Amino acid sequence: MKRVAYIIIVYLLLSGLLCGCSLSGSIYENYREVEQLRLVEVMGIDSHNGGTVLSVAVGPGVGQSAAPILMHAAGSSISAAVSTLQDYSSSEDLFYSHTQYLVFGAEASQTQLEHYLDYVNRSPSLRTGISMYVVRNGTAQALIEGTGGESYDLSSVLASLERDAEKRGEVCIFSALDVIRALTRSGAALVPALDIRDMSSLSSESEGEGKTAIPAGYCIINGGSADGYIIGKPAAVVGMLLNRADELPIELPDGEGGETTVTLTGSKCEIKPVWENGQPLRFDISFDLKAAIVELEDPLSLTGSGTPELLAGRLEETVCAWAKQVLEQSRELGADFLALGVKAQADQPKRFAALEGGWQQQFGSVEFSITASAEVERSYDLTEPAHTEGGQSA
């Protein structure tokens, strides 16, 4: 019996220490009832007059209505804005641990991105593995509060974008951790950019349904702040350079004013540093592409046995031109967002360490030799275009 009594005493002692009661700073302060939690799904950060505007898209909690809640609050810092948001959220606790998306406004990315990334990295509640975006033509608040409807919010839009656009390689999604890691090692990183668009511009039936987010290339982060964007068609080559492109549709000029669309069925890129005595460091970049014909604007203009080779040649030219544009932009900005320095260092550590003035200075004078080898492998089930004018010509 004494043994049982001892065990009870010890359990009471331990539970007394663990419950915390109302003692300040006890572990009980971290306890939350699951019914009281509102899960923050998207967190938007904007800079405004030296302060921070924090916007959140909050998903429904357990046993709560399905309507998403969109909120924003301003403060001198993120922490102050978080406190203000919590004050507004009545009886429920805003829970940031399962935040999936982190969106920065254009101004925030240009002015205080380093500070915001430090907050994300330091926070015990936020994961650094969350996807990161920059709004190119507006604020995160406008995007979060303008996107969605009664049953969905920006998180649904971004989830769809990640499933679809990343699968194709049109946009490579990077997490905050990827960005922090790239910035600490190469001093530059890429973040997918978003444009805010009115739904009415896409469909007359969508009139009045608000805004949506569409991929708009990449924001170039250089030295801790946004330094430019890779926009338009060349942005597609980033996925290829990073070996993350698959099923990417590419429009090729057919030489007669029309366009032919091929889709990548395979893409490999090899980046090799070439060290030659007395010469600036050169990177040999070679693409090995496989594609399939998806759409011919003028089917009859590209018939015959030479069509695959002709399209392959055009694909090679197009990809090389895009790669050249992106690499030159990287060199001009002095932003090594493709981590070419890391490749050079891995290839020849001693020669890399001995580079005059360091890599940052040398990067402005590196040369690129870009080649591509493409093969158009198939046109799906259609071997020759159908002659729709057959009856007239006969």
Next chain:
Amino acid sequence: MTDRADTISRRQLGALVFVGLLSPIVRRIPGQLVTTSGRACWVSVIFSAAALMLLTLLFAALRKRAGMLSTEDLITGALGSFGGRVVLGFTGLWLLFYSAFHLCAGADRFIATVFPNTKPIFFTSVMLVMCLIAALGENRALGRAAMIFRPVVLLVFALVFAFALPDVDKSELMPPFENGVLPAFRGVATLLNIFAMAVYFSFLEGSTDSVFSVKGFLPWLLTYIIILLLLCVCVLGMLGLELTQNLAHPFFVIIRELTLLNAIERIEAVVIGLWVFPDFILISVLLKTAAKLLARALGLREPAAAGQKFFCMRGSRWLVWLCSGLTFGGTLAIGSSSFRLMNLSERLIPYLNCAFAVILLPLCFCIWYVRSRPTAK
């Protein structure tokens, strides 16, 4: 004066060493290892295998000659009664301070990762009470606990590595020798300093049922090397060199980033919670050993455990309570500042550990080994 009724099997002692060492290893590796050896930290682990093997062989030779003699007997045999008692006394006090440090480090791990804005006294008090209960109990009870904890911890490692390895960026591991081979060897020194803590567990050698054998120890040493290698590869490959250096708990940060089968995330609280097992084993053994060494230094009987009631103070058992009190005082002296803890962890603890575990105690063993050399008749 060793309590012969309180014996422990060789397998249980092996489990105690295995689980107990995980506590300092996960705290210091790969963070501190990266500071000394940079990107070559994973190479340091491979290099250290040879050094650890050599040390194991040397220890086996020592124990073969010592037979069932306790480590305390070796030290008093090497330095004489007075010198031996002084060394044992200082070692006991150091172990108490080390226990206090580990209690604070365990609490800091919880605060930094799961329970922000909490006071460490809740964690240190609960852990100390649990360790006091274990330290007052028999060696074999601790050994059985370690035998249960070991597969649990191994399973956690296996799952974490399985889910983390696909996210490893290989370019972060290369080139390992950007600053030459020397940093890799410096990393070996860091690893040996951590593994030298196994010496503190050798004070249980006198209570074992058989002599130390290399054959039984080798599979676990190999397991440790594989764990360390994967730990370095996963953390460095996921977080990169700079972040690994700057984070206090990089291993737990990579767990925070893991998503299991696109269904479960934020599992770090469970894993960090599991890490109380290594802390519990380590601090209990340190408390028990410290009480034993102080008893020997003061010329008292070793605190009895076998068949004793919990609150019984006879047979020097009051020393275990006193040691717990001193450890608690140590935690209060160290305080709640994580900066102070980090400072201690980087600037004081490794050097004191090196002084005792790498220099003083092995030196005593060497002296005993030379003195006990069989003379030709």
